[in-house]
Amino acid sequence: MSLLGEPCEALVIGAGPAGLMAAEELARAGHRVILAEAMPTPARKFLMAGKSGLNLTKSEAREAFMARFSGALPRTPGYLGMKEMGPEEVMAWARGLGIELFTGSTGRVFPLGMKASPLLRGWLARLRGFGVELRTRWRWAGFQGGGLVFETPEGARVLRPRVTVLALGGASWGRLGSDAAWVPWLREKGVEIAAFQPANMGFRVSWSEPMRRFQGQPVKGTAIHVGGVVGRGEWVLTQEGIEGGGIYELSAPMRDGAPAFVDLMPDVAEGEVALRLARVPARQSSANRLRRVLGDPLKVALLREWGGPLPATHAEMAGLIKALPLRHEGPLGIERAISVAGGIMAEALTEGLELRALPGFFAAGEMLDWEAPTGGYLLTGCLSSGRCAGRSAARRLGPAPEGH
Structure with missing residues (x-):
C-alpha cells in the first residue's frame, strides 16, 4: 500500500x-x-x-x-x-x-x-x-x-x-x-x-403485572404535554416501556428531564369530563364509571397505573384524566x-x-x-x-x- x-x-x-x-x-x-x-x-x-x-x-x-x-x-x-x-x-x-x-x-x-x-x-x-x-x-x-x-x-x-x-x-x-x-x-x-x-427513542417503564396484557397495543386519541410542546401522535406499550411516533416527537425534552403529562381526553374540556363522570349512576363501580367516560380499557389501565391511588371526587378525577403524569425511568439505549x-x-x-x-x-x-x-x-x-x-x-x- x-x-x-x-x-x-x-x-x-x-x-x-x-x-x-x-x-x-x-x-x-x-x-x-x-x-x-x-x-x-x-x-x-x-x-x-x-x-x-x-x-x-x-x-x-x-x-x-x-x-x-x-x-x-x-x-x-x-x-x-x-x-x-x-x-x-x-x-x-x-x-x-x-x-x-x-x-x-x-x-x-x-x-x-x-x-x-x-x-x-x-x-x-x-x-x-x-x-x-x-x-x-x-x-x-x-x-x-x-x-x-x-x-x-x-x-x-x-x-x-x-x-x-x-x-x-x-x-x-x-x-x-x-x-x-x-x-x-x-x-x-x-x-x-x-x-x-x-x-427519537422510546422510554423505559417497569409495568405492573396487570399492564402486561396491553403490551403491543397502540394508545390512540391522547395528547402528551412536555415543556410547552403538545404531541397528538399514537404511541405503543411494549415489554420494556413506551415507543412510537407520539413519543419520539417529544423525546428530546423528556430525555432532558421535562415532566410529561398525558391528556386522556384532549378534545373534551376538564369541566365537561367532570360532568360526564357525575352523570354515571352512583351504583356503578369506579371501574365502570371510568370505562364509560374514557371509552377505552387501555386508557383506564394507564390512569390506574400512573395515577393511583385515584382521587375520590369527580373534579379531581377529571383533573387527573386531563393531566396524567407520564412516569418513565429514562430513555431506552442509544442502540x-x-x-x-x-x-x-x-x-x-x-x-x-x-x-x-x-x-x-x-x-x-x-x-x-x-x-x-x-x-x-x-x-x-x-x-x-x-x-x-x-x-x-x-x-x-x-x-x-x-x-x-
Missing part, C-alpha cells in the same frame, strides 16, 4: 441521504467525485426508515418548521438554516427525480407510492449520470500518511482528496453503518465533539434510538460546515450537533446539511476545469 495514495478531486464518505446530497452538489458543480460507503449497498438506514412509508418532509411555514430543530448548531447564526433546503426545496428536488408526492392531513409529505426505493433508484441513476463513482464495502479506517485509509475487499487503500465531505452518521443503528468509529480520529485532530445521546443528539460541535465548524481544525474537510448529517423529531424534520435536516457541505466543498475547489 502506497502512503502517497490515490489522488482524487472530491471524496464523500458515507452514502446516506446527507452524503448522497453532498455528492450530487459536488458533481453538479462539475467535479469528479468518489463516494465511499462501508456497507454493501448505499442508504440502508434511509431504506429501513422508508419501509412503513417514506416521510420526506413536513409542509409547514419555515419558522414553525425550524422551531422543531434543537441542539447547539441550530442556535448559531448562519446555521445550515434550511437556507439550503427547506420543505419546499425538498419537495421540488424529489419531483425532479420523477417522484410524485402527496401531503397528508397532518402536513407530512410522502411519495405517492410511499416507498423509499424508487426515489433512491432515481437518485443513484442521477449520480451515475453526473459521473459519481460509488465504491461500496469501502470502510474508512482513519488517517494515514497524509491521506485517508480504507479497508476494502481488495485490501487497504489510501485516498488523497482535495476536499472531503464526511457523512458517517451518528451512533445509532450501528448494524446499518452508523457506529461512530470516526469520533476518536477527529478528536485526535482537534475537532470538538459533544457526547452522543439517544434521540435502539432512531437518531442521536450530540456530535461535532458548532464551535468546530464554519458556516459552510467546514471543520476548522481540518481545512478542506466538511461534515454533514447526524455527525453534527443537532437533533430533530421524525415526521420529515430529521430527513430534511440531513438533506439540507448535505447540500450545504457539498456546495461549500465545491466552492473551495473553485470552478471545474474544462472537460470535466
